[in-house]
Amino acid sequence: MVLVYTEINKNRVKKSSLECVQYASKIAALTGGGVTALVNQASAEHLEELGKAGATAILNMNNESLNADHMLSCAAVEQAVKQCGAKVIVFAFDIAGKAIAPRLSARLKAGLVAGAIDYPVVNGSTFEVKKNVFSGKANAIYTIHSEVKIISLLPNSFPVVLGENKATIQDFQPDLSAVKSRITIKETKSNATGGMVPLPEAELVVSAGRGMKGPENWGMIEELANSLGATTACSRPVADLHWRPHHEHVGQTGVAIRPNLYIAVGISGAIQHLAGVNGSKTIVVINNDKEAPFFKSADYGILGDAFTVIPKLTEAIKKFKANQN
Amino acid sequence: MKILVAISNVPDTTTKIQFSDNNTKFNAAGVTFIINPYDEWYALVRALELKEANLAEKVTLIHVGLPDGDATIRKGLALGADDAVRIDAEGPDSFFVADQIAAYAKEKGYELILTGKETINYNGSSVAGMIAGVLDYPLISLATKLDIAGGKLTAEHDVDGGSRVVECELPAVISCAKGMAEQRIPNMRGIMAARTKPLEVVKPINSPEVSGPLTSVKSFDLNPGRTSCKMLGEDQMDELVKLLHTEAKVI
Numbered sequence A: 001m002v003l004v005y006t007e008i009n010k011n012r013v014k015k016s017s018l019e020c021v022q023y024a025s026k027i028a029a030l031t032g033g034g035v036t037a038l039v040n041q042a043s044a045e046h047l048e049e050l051g052k053a054g055a056t057a058i059l060n061m062n063n064e065s066l067n068a069d070h071m072l073s074c075a076a077v078e079q080a081v082k083q084c085g086a087k088v089i090v091f092a093f094d095i096a097g098k099a100i101a102p103r104l105s106a107r108l109k110a111g112l113v114a115g116a117i118d119y120p121v122v123n124g125s126t127f128e129v130k131k132n133v134f135s136g137k138a139n140a141i142y143t144i145h146s147e148v149k150i151i152s153l154l155p156n157s158f159p160v161v162l163g164e165n166k167a168t169i170q171d172f173q174p175d176l177s178a179v180k181s182r183i184t185i186k187e188t189k190s191n192a193t194g195g196m197v198p199l200p201e202a203e204l205v206v207s208a209g210r211g212m213k214g215p216e217n218w219g220m221i222e223e224l225a226n227s228l229g230a231t232t233a234c235s236r237p238v239a240d241l242h243w244r245p246h247h248e249h250v251g252q253t254g255v256a257i258r259p260n261l262y263i264a265v266g267i268s269g270a271i272q273h274l275a276g277v278n279g280s281k282t283i284v285v286i287n288n289d290k291e292a293p294f295f296k297s298a299d300y301g302i303l304g305d306a307f308t309v310i311p312k313l314t315e316a317i318k319k320f321k322a323n324q325n
Numbered sequence B: 001m002k003i004l005v006a007i008s009n010v011p012d013t014t015t016k017i018q019f020s021d022n023n024t025k026f027n028a029a030g031v032t033f034i035i036n037p038y039d040e041w042y043a044l045v046r047a048l049e050l051k052e053a054n055l056a057e058k059v060t061l062i063h064v065g066l067p068d069g070d071a072t073i074r075k076g077l078a079l080g081a082d083d084a085v086r087i088d089a090e091g092p093d094s095f096f097v098a099d100q101i102a103a104y105a106k107e108k109g110y111e112l113i114l115t116g117k118e119t120i121n122y123n124g125s126s127v128a129g130m131i132a133g134v135l136d137y138p139l140i141s142l143a144t145k146l147d148i149a150g151g152k153l154t155a156e157h158d159v160d161g162g163s164r165v166v167e168c169e170l171p172a173v174i175s176c177a178k179g180m181a182e183q184r185i186p187n188m189r190g191i192m193a194a195r196t197k198p199l200e201v202v203k204p205i206n207s208p209e210v211s212g213p214l215t216s217v218k219s220f221d222l223n224p225g226r227t228s229c230k231m232l233g234e235d236q237m238d239e240l241v242k243l244l245h246t247e248a249k250v251i
Ligand SMILES: Cc1cc2nc3c(=O)[nH]c(=O)nc-3n(C[C@H](O)[C@H](O)[C@H](O)COP(=O)(O)OP(=O)(O)OC[C@H]3O[C@@H](n4cnc5c(N)ncnc54)[C@H](O)[C@@H]3O)c2cc1C
Pocket: A208, A209, A210, A211, A212, A234, A235, A236, A237, A238, A249, A250, A251, A252, A253, A254, A265, A266, A267, A268, A269, A270, A271, A272, A273, A276, A286, A287, A288, A289, A292, A304, A305, A306, A307, B013, B037
């Protein structure tokens, strides 16, 4: 049995959770057994969606307190592992996955590969799993030797294709009385994203750097993003200068993303910036310096002044969209 | 209260990555090694600030690795850590590293353990959570602010779509990200003092519950990256949109 940790966020099953369910169903096809999704406070639609992604069974919890401390969610996962006899546990390599999967690994003495980018190769009692290392410059194949195996999957590594499968649903009440949480939440703050898809989940991203000269020039970046339905991002100096909020900063120190399309405007393409974006499927670079290193890591390059190129690109996209409808 | 800061020894961010031994080992020839940036800029500097504010008595560095990491440990001492310990073993996997750090922290009574958010070579983001798991301590993951008041920690950390301010009892493990502190440059006095600060080398412990490493690296391969960039002029935006639709198939 493969157990998948899934989450609901903003009343949607997280995209990364659906990817994990689908990934788990491929593993189940290799090892035999089904896929159990563990979820908290899912509605009928959420449960249906998890089934369509490939869950054969769902353990639905109803526990408000779980989200308060990863120690609690880890204990819940541990009990679910026991209940369904899981030998493989799948997480997304996201905020929750980065906190819960390592704790679970230590508790179960189960080997963890964090940030997998491909399906495991089953080799006798071991798994071989590929992940990015050296901030995307290389890959490594890890062997998991332990009997129970944990994999966290890098978001946006696989597309999700929903089928017609229906899962059997069971209420699940983990007993958390023995877990003493020592964390109290004082305040919760939301990033002002203006309705855009959150950066880690975004398939289309428009990002801009110091080449934009100042925050007053971001209007045209937002308009370009809008025309595509893309999420905006920025380079580190732009966030450090407070031209843009910190949650938009991508790269080694910021968020690592791998959208289908990454448009970089006025960004030089420093290695630490590339570390967070070189997993993108297609990269478009707009820069007025033909020596800008980013051109070496791009699929399409436009040599020109952002201030003239961006309005033209926005217009071309609007025209394209209008023709499609 | 004593703070233990876990530091990892990693190739400088601009290193050209190469492998040896039939792509099974990282080729360290000619590579400059540094303290993992998150461990240095955020975890260590914040620990030093807490000590300077008289909120902690002592800052100790811990590194799991071979003697070639000693130069990196000395850099941390030059920044102002009081002393250091190196667990003399090549960390075969994250759990091994975490288990060693957990055992040392427990034995020596460190109540606060700080790590970086991830290493820039293995990108695991795993060691902090594993230490917390071994010791059954709370973890504040991806923390961007950390303070101590009335024997309790207050921290801000990232959650989906935002952040959260929490209070946490000691002992605890914190993984540190950007925002926590500003980079410091070691001064001459620090560098001189670092030479004589204690660096203890200890043998690894054997965890009774695990017989061998839980994971190991079988092989590496380089990401080929992009080989050719199609260049377009500023008046070819319709062409670009068409290529994104028909060739790249991303819009
Ligand atoms: C350990 C470490 C970690 C780091 N982490 C990150 C990180 O996570 N993310 C990150 O982004 N950086 C990071 N950096 C910083 C990184 O090295 C670069 O300094 C940074 O990415 C540069 O940002 P930029 O490209 O916006 O600015 P610049 O390097 O100043 O580049 C501006 C670019 O805009 C172009 N330009 C100027 N005017 C125009 C115009 N009118 N039209 C078109 N193009 C124009 C220029 O030709 C230039 O290429 C890190 C650095 C270190 C040492």
